[in-house]
Structure formats: C-alpha cells, structure tokens
Amino acid sequence: xxxxxxxxxxxxxxxxxxxxxxxxxxxxxxxxxxxxxxxxxxxxxxxxxxxxxxxxxxxxxxxxxxxxxxxxxxxxxxxxxxxxxxxxxxxxxxxxxxxxxxxxxxxxxxxxxxxxxxxxxxxxxxxxxxxxxxxxxxxxxxxxxxxxxxxxxxxxxxxxxxxxxxxxxxxxxxxxxxxxxxxxxxxxxxxxxxxxxxxxxxxxxxxxxxxxxxxxxxxxxxxxxxxxxxxxxxxxxxxxxxxxxxxxxxxxxxxxxxxxxxxxxxxxxxxxxxxxxxxxxxxxxxxxxxxxxxxxxxxxxxxxxxxxxx
Amino acid sequence: xxxxxxxxxxxxxxxxxxxxxxxxxxxxxxxxxxxxxxxxxxxxxxxxxxxxxxxxxxxxxxxxxxxxxxxxxxxxxxxxxxxxxxxxxxxxxxxxxxxxxxxxxxxxxxxxxxxxxxxxxxxxxxxxxxxxxxxxxxxxxxxxxxxxxxxxxxxxxxxxxxxxxxxxxxxxxxxxxxxxxxxxxxxxxxxxxxxxxxxxxxxxxxxxxxxxxxxxxxxxxxxxxxxxxxxxxxxxxxxxxxxxxxxxxxxxxxxxxxxxxxxxxxxxxxxxxxxxxxxxxxxxxxxxxxxxxxxxxxxxxxxxxxxxxx
Numbered sequence: 001x002x003x004x005x006x007x008x009x010x011x012x013x014x015x016x017x018x019x020x021x022x023x024x025x026x027x028x029x030x031x032x033x034x035x036x037x038x039x040x041x042x043x044x045x046x047x048x049x050x051x052x053x054x055x056x057x058x059x060x061x062x063x064x065x066x067x068x069x070x071x072x073x074x075x076x077x078x079x080x081x082x083x084x085x086x087x088x089x090x091x092x093x094x095x096x097x098x099x100x101x102x103x104x105x106x107x108x109x110x111x112x113x114x115x116x117x118x119x120x121x122x123x124x125x126x127x128x129x130x131x132x133x134x135x136x137x138x139x140x141x142x143x144x145x146x147x148x149x150x151x152x153x154x155x156x157x158x159x160x161x162x163x164x165x166x167x168x169x170x171x172x173x174x175x176x177x178x179x180x181x182x183x184x185x186x187x188x189x190x191x192x193x194x195x196x197x198x199x200x201x202x203x204x205x206x207x208x209x210x211x212x213x214x215x216x217x218x219x220x221x222x223x224x225x226x227x228x229x230x231x232x233x234x235x236x237x238x239x240x241x242x243x244x245x246x247x248x249x250x251x252x253x254x255x256x257x258x259x260x261x262x263x264x265x266x267x268x269x270x271x272x273x274x275x276x277x278x279x280x281x282x283x284x285x286x287x288x289x290x291x292x293x294x295x296x297x298x299x300x301x302x303x304x305x306x307x308x309x310x
Numbered sequence: 311x312x313x314x315x316x317x318x319x320x321x322x323x324x325x326x327x328x329x330x331x332x333x334x335x336x337x338x339x340x341x342x343x344x345x346x347x348x349x350x351x352x353x354x355x356x357x358x359x360x361x362x363x364x365x366x367x368x369x370x371x372x373x374x375x376x377x378x379x380x381x382x383x384x385x386x387x388x389x390x391x392x393x394x395x396x397x398x399x400x401x402x403x404x405x406x407x408x409x410x411x412x413x414x415x416x417x418x419x420x421x422x423x424x425x426x427x428x429x430x431x432x433x434x435x436x437x438x439x440x441x442x443x444x445x446x447x448x449x450x451x452x453x454x455x456x457x458x459x460x461x462x463x464x465x466x467x468x469x470x471x472x473x474x475x476x477x478x479x480x481x482x483x484x485x486x487x488x489x490x491x492x493x494x495x496x497x498x499x500x501x502x503x504x505x506x507x508x509x510x511x512x513x514x515x516x517x518x519x520x521x522x523x524x525x526x527x528x529x530x531x532x533x534x535x536x537x538x539x540x541x542x543x544x545x546x547x548x549x550x551x552x553x554x555x556x557x558x559x560x561x562x563x564x565x566x567x568x569x570x571x572x573x574x575x576x577x578x579x580x581x582x583x584x585x586x587x588x589x590x591x592x593x594x595x596x597x598x599x600x601x602x603x604x605x606x607x608x609x610x611x612x613x614x615x616x617x618x619x620x
Contacts, residue, residue: 088494184398187538208518211536221533221610226521228497260613291617300531301611303570307601 001142002042002116003249005032006108006133007123007238009047009071010080013097014277016232017088024278025057027080028123028147031235033066034282035242035269036121038290039250041065044114046133048102050077060283069111074102090230091206110136119249121241122146127156127163134166143254145169147241150176165197171241173204186211190219200259202244204237212263218256222263223301225271225293232277236270239282243269268293311452312352312426313559315342316418316443317433317548319357319381320390323407324587326542327398334588335367337390338433338457341545343376344592345552345579346431348600349560351375354424356443358412360387370593379421384412400540401516420446429559431551432456437466437473444476453564455479457551460486475507481551483514496521500529510569512554514547522573528566532573533611535581535603542587546580549592553579578603 007029014021029047036043043066051073058068083097108129115138122130124147134144144167152160153176164170170193174186181189190201190213203211207230212220244266251258268290272281317339324331339357346353353376361383368378393407418439425448432440434457444454454477462470463486474480480503484496491499500511500523513521517540522530554576561568578600582591 090494184400185536185538185540187536205518208515209533219536219610220613221536222613223519223531223533223611226495226497226529226531228495230495257614261615264613264615294615295617298615298617300529301533303530303532303574304567305571305574305604305608307605307608 001040001118001249001252002044003036003040003119003121003245004044004046004110004114004117004133004141005029005036005066005121005123005242006046006130007032007121007125008080008103009045009049009053010082010103012081012234012278013083014232014234015085015096016090017086018229018231019277021277023081025054026082026235026278028125028235028238030061030279031238031273031282032121032123032242032245033061034064034279035239035266035273036246036249037061037064037066038269038285038287039243039246039265042249043067044070044117046070046108046110046114048072048074048106049079050102051075053079067113070109070114072102072109077102084234086233090233108133118142118252119245120144121245122167123238123241124149127152127160131159131163131166134163142252143168143245143248145171145241145245147171147237148176150179153179161196164193167198169200169202170198171202171204171237173206173237177201177203187219202263204240206233206236210240210263210267212259214256216256220256220260220263222260222267223297224267225296225300227271227274230274233274234278236273239273240266240270242266264294264297265290268297311350311428311559311562312354313346313350313429313431313555314354314356314420314424314427314443314451315339315346315376315431315433315552316356316440317342317431317435318390318413319355319359319363320392320413322391322544322588323393324542324544325395325406326400327396328539328541329587331587333391335364336392336545336588338435338545338548340371340589341548341583341592342431342433342552342555343371344374344589345549345576345583346556346559347371347374347376348579348595348597349553349556349575352559353377354380354427356380356418356420356424358382358384358416359389360412361385363389377423380419380424382412382416382419387412394544396543400543418443428452428562429555430454431555432477433548433551434459437462437470441469441473441476444473452562453478453555453558455481455551455555457481457547458486460489463489471506474503477508479510479512480508481512481514481547483516483547487511487513497529512573514550516543516546520550520573520577522569524566526566530566530570530573532570532577533607534577535606535610537581537584540584543584544588546583549583550576550580552576574604574607575600578607
C-alpha cells in the first residue's frame, strides 16, 4: 500500500563521543523513507532540497521504491543543514548550527499521484506545513501519523494542537509528552494527549524503549535493544517511525495487535540506525538481518507465565 | 524453601511531591521480607533494631511467615533512621539525615536454625557485613543474591568486589552498573561485572524497568508498569528483590526461564510498593491482586510475531 512521507531531506554534521562527520545526508524524511523501504516499495516522498543535494542519493531512494516526484529541487539554493554535538550520555545534545535554506519557504505540494495515499507519515516540520499536507489529500487515508518536537510546543502551540487533532497517531518523546500535557505521569499524559484528538500516542523513550497508547485505555511497551555500542542516535526516532509505518503499510492492518508488531519492527530498525553514523547502516540492510534482529527482541522480552503458577 | 534475608530494619521519614511522613517503618530487609512473604512462609530475618522498634511490626512479620529469631533487639538503643526528600522527577533524592544507631555495631549473627538456607538475599549493607553472613553458612545455598549501592563503590570498593565474587546474583541500578564497570553501555558493563564473579546481574532502571543478564550472554528485559501515580519510590528496589527471591524460593527453580518470571513478579511487587508511602501497600496484598497485576504486565509487553510475517 502507498505510504506518503513528508519531512526534511537534508545535510547533517554530527559529533558524538565516538567521532565526527563532515556534511552527511540526513533529514527526517530520509530516515523514514529508508526504514520504510524494507517493508513497502510504494513510498511517495514530499520534501525540498537545493541543487547541492547529491543526485546519487535520490537515485538510491528511487531504487528502494521511494518516488521522488514530490521532491522539490531548488536551483541555486542550498539544502537544509543541521549540526549537533552529543554529550557523553548520548541522550542529550547541543545544536551547533541550523541553516534552514530551502526549508524556509517549503510549501509541501502533493503531485496528483500522491493525493490518495493509504498511509501518511508526517515527519517533524512546522505544524502548519504538516496541516497543508493533510488538506491536499483527496480521501481519508487509513492512518495518518505525525511526529513533532518541543520546539513547536514552545513557539506554535495552538497551530500544533490544530494539526494534532487531524491525525490518528502522534509520536513524541517522554519529555515532550510531559510538556504537551503538563503531566509528569506518562499514563496521565497519554490520556490528556489522546483527548486532544489522535487515537494513538507513541511515546519514544530512546534507549528506554517506546510506549503505545490507544483511546481504549490499552497500552503496549516495547523495549529498546540494549546495544554494546550506540554510535550516533541521530535519526533513530525517524527510523523508528519509518519502520512502524512501513510495516503497517505492508500488512494493511491497523489493529492494536498489529500495531504492537509494528512498534517492534520500528524498534528493530532504530536499533540498526544508531550503530553507525547517519543513514549508513540503513543503506544496505536485508530481510535476514531484520528478522534476526526481531528474534533478538523476542528473546529479550518474551516470557512464559501461567497466572496460577505461584 | 527457606529464604534468609539480611538487611536493615529501620525507621524512615520521607518527603515526596505528594506528601510527607513522620517516622515510619522502613529498611531494606523489611521491604524484602514483606514482598517475599507473598510467595514463601519460610523467611529467616537477620537484622538489628533498638527497643524503639514497635513489637507489633515484629508480630506482623511473624504472622507473615518471617522468623525474627535472628532479629537483634538492643535495649536502650535506637534503630537505624534515614530521612530523605524526593525531587519532582521522583528519580533523584536528597538524604536529609542518616542516624546509624544500632547499625554502627551490627554483627549479623546467624542462629543455628538459619545456617542452611536454600536461598539468601543480602540487602544493601557494608560489604564486609554481607560477607560475614556468607561465611556463617554451613552449606552452599541454591542461590545467593546481594544488593549494594554506589556508596560502597566510593568508600569500600575492594571489600565490595570480594563480596560480589562470593554471590550468584548482584542487583544494582544502571548508574551503579556504569560506576562499577567504568562502561557506559549496560551490555558491556554487564559483561565486565559478571566477569567479577556473579553468574547473574540484575540492573534496576526504576521507572524504566529491569535487565537480567547471565554468564551465558543471555539477557531479559522487564518493563516497569507505567503508573498513573508514583507516590513514594522508597523501598521499590528492595521490594523488587523480595518478590524476585520469594518467587524463586517458592518455585525452587533457578533456570533462566524461571528467573524471567521471578523478575516479572519482582516488578509487580515493586509496582505496588510505590503506590503508597513506605511499606503500607505491602502490608495487605493478596494472591488475587498480585495475579491481576501480573496480567497487566503480560498485557503490556506481550506480542505475537511470526518471524516470516513481513
């Protein structure tokens, strides 16, 4: 089934305790598309780049089933650039540079062939831009998911709430869930956020895993895989979302039980992402590696318990 | 099967964002014994109190199957007292007062009837005191577990390492695992710590759950239950250990699969503990409540995945 992906396609320069990169390819929509491409080959990308963005990367995406018809390439302009440095705990980071460039005037125009997707993943962007995407859809998709961040809660809360009310799934991290709800308990926070409109909330806790809540008071928790080495956390949340939505799009099943599986697939994809800098690890995975990784998740968390065995 | 529990029996005064207590009953061995008492009625307690400690509490413990033959009651002396204040995030706290009192001269003398336990849980104490307990055992128990904390890593590391080398299971939190191993990755930390002697390592991550590692490179992760309200985290780790060891003692099975179940039972007991101040919630639980809580854990984390369903 078709998956519409909207978000940044960009350059990053990253410094972690393990090393430092020059300008490498990044951007939420890049990570989302790459992760989803292991599940579905019908991905419609909407984004914006300058003519400094390498044609080879666009070809790579095309080969992986990602249509670039909706990728705007602006002659004589530069792609969005972000640079950041992670602290020793890898959980916090300082932004060293943000150059919006083409992103400043980004209008997410959907080609006609993109207007009837069955699944939509809106990467982190100005909430009004995310909303503009939804407004161009001709039919109600099976599922619209959006990611956002604390920055929009600080400067565009009303706009953000409007957009949140239009989607089915919201993905944010634990601190953002607390900020958006004003509640410390994630259980209470989830209830308040779901009351804002989305049927599902995914709270990403990084190395501590992810929580899925629905509007029926059901909850699911997926551990992150404890890794020997986390090399670069950049893009892990987007990769998670890409795996999650790619799996849902490939199985065409949005039951809560299937969403649980999708969370596990998303977590597996994120666990690969952080093992190398940038998108490197996502470029050449395969089904066998993914299945092996899923098996590790199963082994890590599954247990047999009889409710009368004590 | 018999479970020997050694640790503090004490008074606490606790302040959290939700309220404040006067002197209430606390102490690692109290929490451990109470939690374990829902699984086994053959608990042998070794600790020390002053004559300010209420006889009614000792009677309560006796009723729950906890022998107090090894509880030293020192006339004219005062029980160990700790007072602390939790910050808003409930994960960090300041110690306001520590009065060692009887603990200063604690010699953990095992009555003869205690010298052949099948399971041993050493609550957090001076490592040399924990070692003294092990030295009095007449036969090798099925499993010896010990808890410790960063304080001993700071001031008595060599002694601590000696004691760790004598036990089967070590329980510490994530920061302590990092400190003890000098490694940030918990996977690498676990390997280094297991190389120090224990066959099993449990890393407690509070609201983020617990990890179990063994010396066969196997790992298991158990989520903590996301709660609407965490009232008071005091004793949660000890309650976890008590549930874990109580379940193992009752099932007499130390296979890795059964340890996974024990971790779930420990997590369930800890989830009760934090819902009220001090030991209050642990005083009158029952099998039905515990089974219901276990069901919540199963629902939270279990998923069905076929390794070829994508």
